[in-house]
Amino acid sequence: MIINATEPPRSRPTATELVENIRIWGADLGFQQVGITDIDLSEDERRLDRWLGQQHHGEMAYMARHGTKRSRPAELVPQTVSVICVRMNYMSDAAAEPWGVLGDPDLAYVSRYALARDYHKLMRSRLKQLGRKISAEIDSFGFRVFTDSAPVLERALARKAGLGWFGKHSNLISREDGSWFFLGEIYTDFSLPADREFDQNHCGRCVACIDVCPTQAIVAPYEVDARRCISYLTIELRGVIPTQYRSLIGNRIFGCDDCQLVCPWNRFAKLSSEADFAPRHRLDSSSLMELFAWSESDFNVRTEGSAIRRISFEQWQRNLAVALGNAPTSKLVVEALTTRLADTTPLVAEHIHWAIEQHSGQLPNYGGAENHDLRSS
Numbered sequence: 001m002i003i004n005a006t007e008p009p010r011s012r013p014t015a016t017e018l019v020e021n022i023r024i025w026g027a028d029l030g031f032q033q034v035g036i037t038d039i040d041l042s043e044d045e046r047r048l049d050r051w052l053g054q055q056h057h058g059e060m061a062y063m064a065r066h067g068t069k070r071s072r073p074a075e076l077v078p079q080t081v082s083v084i085c086v087r088m089n090y091m092s093d094a095a096a097e098p099w100g101v102l103g104d105p106d107l108a109y110v111s112r113y114a115l116a117r118d119y120h121k122l123m124r125s126r127l128k129q130l131g132r133k134i135s136a137e138i139d140s141f142g143f144r145v146f147t148d149s150a151p152v153l154e155r156a157l158a159r160k161a162g163l164g165w166f167g168k169h170s171n172l173i174s175r176e177d178g179s180w181f182f183l184g185e186i187y188t189d190f191s192l193p194a195d196r197e198f199d200q201n202h203c204g205r206c207v208a209c210i211d212v213c214p215t216q217a218i219v220a221p222y223e224v225d226a227r228r229c230i231s232y233l234t235i236e237l238r239g240v241i242p243t244q245y246r247s248l249i250g251n252r253i254f255g256c257d258d259c260q261l262v263c264p265w266n267r268f269a270k271l272s273s274e275a276d277f278a279p280r281h282r283l284d285s286s287s288l289m290e291l292f293a294w295s296e297s298d299f300n301v302r303t304e305g306s307a308i309r310r311i312s313f314e315q316w317q318r319n320l321a322v323a324l325g326n327a328p329t330s331k332l333v334v335e336a337l338t339t340r341l342a343d344t345t346p347l348v349a350e351h352i353h354w355a356i357e358q359h360s361g362q363l364p365n366y367g368g369a370e371n372h373d374l375r376s377s
Contacts, residue, residue, distance in 0.1 A: 015193050022084065022192075025133045029126045031086040031184075035161030035195045041081055042155035042199050045071035051223070051251055057226040060149075060236050070136060070151035072346075077187045080193070084186040085161035086127065087172075089272045090119060091180040092205065093247060098261055102251065105327050108288045108320070111231065111255025114307040115279040120250040121305075122244065122276050123147035125183045131186050147184035154183045165202060168221040169209035169259035175202065178269035179260050185219045202265070203345035209259035214248045218259065230256035234319045235311055240350060246322045247358075251288060253319040254308055280306070288327055292320045292336055325355025329362040 013021065019061050026034035029031075048071055057063040069076040073083060083151060090113055101107045113119065127145035135141045146152045155172045159165060162181075163175040171179045203221075210218045218226035226232040230252050241249070260266060281302045294302070296313045303309050308316075317340070324333055337352050344352065 018134075018138065019193060021137065022130070022134060025130055026086055027172045029130055031088050031126065032270070033087050033174070035158070036192045037083050037157055037160035037162075037365060038083060039083060039119070039198070040075040040196045041073075041153055041156050041160070041169070044153055048153070050302065052325050053374045056219075056223075056225045056227065058232055058237065058352065059239075060232070066151040071153055071156075073157075073187055076151060079142065080187040081187040081365045082190060082192040083157050084130070084188065085158045085163055086130075086183040086184045086186075087158065087163055087177075088119075088123065088126075088184070088274070089114055089177055089181045089270055090116075090274070090276075090277045091271055092116065092277045092279065093270055093271045094278045094284075096279075101285055102258075103249050106287055106289070107251060108238070108281050108283075108286050108291050108323060109250070109252045109254075110256050110308070113182070114254055114305050115277075117276040117280070117305050118307050120147055120276070122274070122308075123182055124149070127184050127186055134188075134190075136316050136328075140190070142189040144186065144187045146187065146194075147182065151183060153270070154185065158183050158187060160194075161199045162198050164166075165198050165200060166222055167209065167259075167263065167265075168203050168207065169213075169218055169263070170222055170224045173202070173263070173265050175186075176267070176268060176270075178266035179263060179268045180266060183223075201256055208262040208264065208265060212258045212262045213257060214250065214252075214256070222233070234315075238312075240317065240347065241318065241322060241333050246351075246354060247326055249319075249322055250326050251323045253291070253323050254311070258332065283308075287321050288320060289332065289336055292317070292324060292340070314345050314347055317344065318351045321348060321351040321355045325351075325358040329359040331347070331363060334359050334363065359377065 025035045032298060045068065051063050067269060073080045095112060095115055098112065101109050124147055127147065131143040136217065148154065155166065164172040165177065167173045173179045177179055215228045215230060217224055219225045232248055233245055233249065234254055299313045299316055321337065324337055327333055334356060337356050341352055343348055359376050
């Protein structure tokens, strides 16, 4: 007797079963939460249009460049009907204590998300694995993954998918994990049941983030004027940092975390166990002088595979020059600034001159840049 060993075809999972499997697979891949939403972002589109109309995006022309593709997923990826949203915690217990670094004007503060390997690669890889896992379970699952890498309203989609609410600093906040997390999305042409939108706001009367902002960039609850934001000034802005913000930048050389550091909900933030999110090259607590001494080659080697590569070496030096202008006055600081003038760009030189002027008159026999013939450099 011949027994037919062919396995019967697997039954297709129900929509509820599939969503439950997606959450399990997402957790296995290191995502702390997975949610699903439809693609109606009409309310958020109106909010974005108002923000752009107020010119709060500054020189970030890409925010307006793609028209409605940012707020209408099916225009970016045709046939998209559902979006799977994920979040992954990134705060590492190996990083130096943030307030300790901010409180030491000789040290350089780098936003916590940029201390490690570039999160884009890790997130994209995990999202693709999740997409392929779903594809293996069902037929005709077309998908495309994103993580802060295309015209996508990430926070709006995540809120609709139930991952959290908008804080008054405009970041997404989770009751379970605070706000120290990355977001990612899978756009798909397969219709999935949407999770309940997070329609509650748990900020209450708290205005800690508004009060702590060094440049008062949070101009109203839930509204940030990027032109005043230190993250914008040190990362997105390619040119001259307005003088009125330079002293307020302090020792922040790449981004700013103050609004998240004071948020009461981050008391519940959980640390990441991802090895790729551990700090590299001591960027969590390096001195300003040490980083300012880097050559362009040093910068390229030590920031390879890092989110810091979003800025150029010229911007890196510009930011450090401003921070050194805010550092305690010393002969070594002034000499380092002066020496750099001999071989730098006009943009960096402009900020170095400002930095030197901040130390004018605070050293014996030092009367400012003009007494050192620095303006002719």
